[in-house]
Amino acid sequence: MRFEHYAKHFKFPITPHTLRHTFAAHLAMRGMPLEGIQGLLGHDDPNQTELYARLYSHARKHMYDEWS
Numbered sequence: 733m734r735f736e737h738y739a740k741h742f743k744f745p746i747t748p749h750t751l752r753h754t755f756a757a758h759l760a761m762r763g764m765p766l767e768g769i770q771g772l773l774g775h776d777d778p779n780q781t782e783l784y785a786r787l788y789s790h791a792r793k794h795m796y797d798e799w800s
Contacts, residue, residue: 760784761791 739746752773759769770781 756781756784761794763791763795 735746735748756769756773759772760766766778766781766784769784770778773781775781
């Protein structure tokens, strides 16, 4: 499997879930609304996307701090 190859090469675990989580986390940190992230991840229930709410809140505070 390719992920195992890359995990050995980079010396840390890489899985499809890791890539998916990283993708969503970056979107949240860049300020994408949670509804958009939810749609991209295919979550039916907004509670599934709740983990990213903390990242989204952090991203909003970071953006506010940059502009104030």
